Amino acid sequence: MGVNMSEDLKKQIVDLFHEKSKGDKKMFYIRDVTKWLPDVDRHTIHDAVKVLLDEGALVYWSSGSSTYLVLAEFFPKEEGSRS
Amino acid sequence: MAKSDTPLLDELEKGKWPSFVKDMKQAAQKSPMAEDLLRQLELSYKDKIGHWKHGGIVGVKGYGAGVIGRYSDRPDLFPNVQAFHTMRVNHPTGWFYKTDALRNLCDVWDKHGSSLTNMHGATGDVILLGTKTEHLQSCFDDLSAAGFDLGGSGSALRTPSACVGPGRCEWACVDSLDVCYNLTMHYQDKMHRPMFPYKFKIKVSACANDCVASIARSDFSVIGTWKGDIQINQKEVLAYAVSAINIQTEVCDLCPTKCMEWNGKELKIYNEDCTRCMHCINLMSKALRPGKERGATILVGGKAPIVQGALLSWVIVPFMKLEPPYTELKDLIDRIQDWWDEHGKSRERLGELITRLGMRVFLRAVGLPAVPQMVKAPRTNPYVFFWPEEIQKEVK
Numbered sequence: 001m002g003v004n005m006s007e008d009l010k011k012q013i014v015d016l017f018h019e020k021s022k023g024d025k026k027m028f029y030i031r032d033v034t035k036w037l038p039d040v041d042r043h044t045i046h047d048a049v050k051v052l053l054d055e056g057a058l059v060y061w062s063s064g065s066s067t068y069l070v071l072a073e074f075f076p077k078e079e080g081s082r083s
Numbered sequence: 084m085a086k087s088d089t090p091l092l093d094e095l096e097k098g099k100w101p102s103f104v105k106d107m108k109q110a111a112q113k114s115p116m117a118e119d120l121l122r123q124l125e126l127s128y129k130d131k132i133g134h135w136k137h138g139g140i141v142g143v144k145g146y147g148a149g150v151i152g153r154y155s156d157r158p159d160l161f162p163n164v165q166a167f168h169t170m171r172v173n174h175p176t177g178w179f180y181k182t183d184a185l186r187n188l189c190d191v192w193d194k195h196g197s198s199l200t201n202m203h204g205a206t207g208d209v210i211l212l213g214t215k216t217e218h219l220q221s222c223f224d225d226l227s228a229a230g231f232d233l234g235g236s237g238s239a240l241r242t243p244s245a246c247v248g249p250g251r252c253e254w255a256c257v258d259s260l261d262v263c264y265n266l267t268m269h270y271q272d273k274m275h276r277p278m279f280p281y282k283f284k285i286k287v288s289a290c291a292n293d294c295v296a297s298i299a300r301s302d303f304s305v306i307g308t309w310k311g312d313i314q315i316n317q318k319e320v321l322a323y324a325v326s327a328i329n330i331q332t333e334v335c336d337l338c339p340t341k342c343m344e345w346n347g348k349e350l351k352i353y354n355e356d357c358t359r360c361m362h363c364i365n366l367m368s369k370a371l372r373p374g375k376e377r378g379a380t381i382l383v384g385g386k387a388p389i390v391q392g393a394l395l396s397w398v399i400v401p402f403m404k405l406e407p408p409y410t411e412l413k414d415l416i417d418r419i420q421d422w423w424d425e426h427g428k429s430r431e432r433l434g435e436l437i438t439r440l441g442m443r444v445f446l447r448a449v450g451l452p453a454v455p456q457m458v459k460a461p462r463t464n465p466y467v468f469f470w471p472e473e474i475q476k477e478v479k
Contacts, residue, residue, distance in 0.1 A: 067237030
């Protein structure tokens with residue numbers, strides 16, 4: 001049951017990332033993810049996100065001071081060209 | 084004489100202080116990355132704008148911290164710094180290195196990076212400045228083989244740091260090195276897998292001299308202190324009196340709470356008024372020592388001015404006995420981080436959250452009683468701690 005719930009939660013999180021990433025904004029704080037799922041325990045969400053990071057569905061993007069989460073497919077390509 | 088390529092940077096070599104430009108020029112003799120770095124910096128001074136793009140890659144397997152992506156926005160001019168990522172390496176507690184460890188570290192960085200380092204960054208880590216994306220994993224692997232690990236960055240627990248403590252200092256009231264190392268090992272996941280609203284810093288000072296400036300620079304400060312009376316050796320006090328120190332003017336008159344009396348023969352301390360400023364102990368090291376019962380004061384909320392102004396830490400536990408495995412300390416840290424994690428806005432530090440929601444809300448949430456030592460500063464009103472129902476109870 002626990003495994004299924006976890007799989008359900010992971011799918012829910014990935015679906016939400018896809019939905020929220022439809023606009024220009026692709027990177028989200030972990031705080032955003034917990035707000036998307038107000039009825040789910042915060043720690044459970046953290047655990048599910050960590051698994052998604054391990055599986056490569058999500059990746060970290062860090063500015064050095066803050067860390068964001070982004071769907072792997074939307075992770076910016078190697079930077080370096082003039083913005 | 085050949086015209087310099089970096090006339091503006093050359094100006095920074097003048098004057099009596101050591102210059103980072105000089106160091107960079109030295110590194111540039113053997114590192115093309117350092118050479119391009121110099122030239123890009125010169126352009127930044129010329130254009131009056133930074134030419135870095137910050138952020139991005141956190142490219143080490145299993146880690147979400149410890150690497151800070153950085154890219155040049157003029158790779159056409161400076162191809163060797165197109166990617167110039169920073170790696171933060173967890174320093175040894177108290178910054179004690181064996182020379183072979185330092186040599187290994189430098190060898191790894193000569194192999195994978197620009198050879199430029201910042202020893203050490205504000206948090207305490209070894210900052211390795213400038214490596215390419217394709218070197219991140221192999222550099223990390225070599226660092227691991229040499230016994231080093233990455234530190235914290237981003238919205239994570241940052242690398243805890245501590246003063247040299249009992250390793251070199253006779254005033255140490257707690258083993259700051261052991262506390263720091265123990266916490267570092269215990270919280271590896273929180274350091275390497277960012278899940279916080281923002282950064283969280285822990286610093287440990289073994290006495291109230293606070294040599295790591297934990298009170299100003301950390302969200303959670305552990306500062307060694309003592310209970311009971313300062314130990315006095317009156318013979319040594321007299322020795323100071325007849326040698327170099329004017330005890331009345333240099334010790335008693337400078338005591339912030341005027342808790343000391345000197346009659347020319349004997350020094351008396353009214354310990355109940357002592358605020359542990361350490362001035363007298365520092366000045367008469369042979370005559371005065373901290374009291375015998377030792378532990379730490381726990382404070383929270385220090386930070387530099389970013390969102391709000393600078394905040395100094397605030398006492399929340401006046402005295403905690405600190406003994407391995409530091410369960411009481413870890414439980415407190417967990418409760419505090421959990422409350423902050425639940426209520427903190429993105430990029431809101433613990434001190435800012437407490438300022439926003441109030442100290443009494445914080446104390447209730449983490450299960451601490453309000454005590455007189457929690458007064459934030461002299462002459463501030465401690466009654467902010469009381470809840471309306473408590474005041475009503477008192478009135479009845």
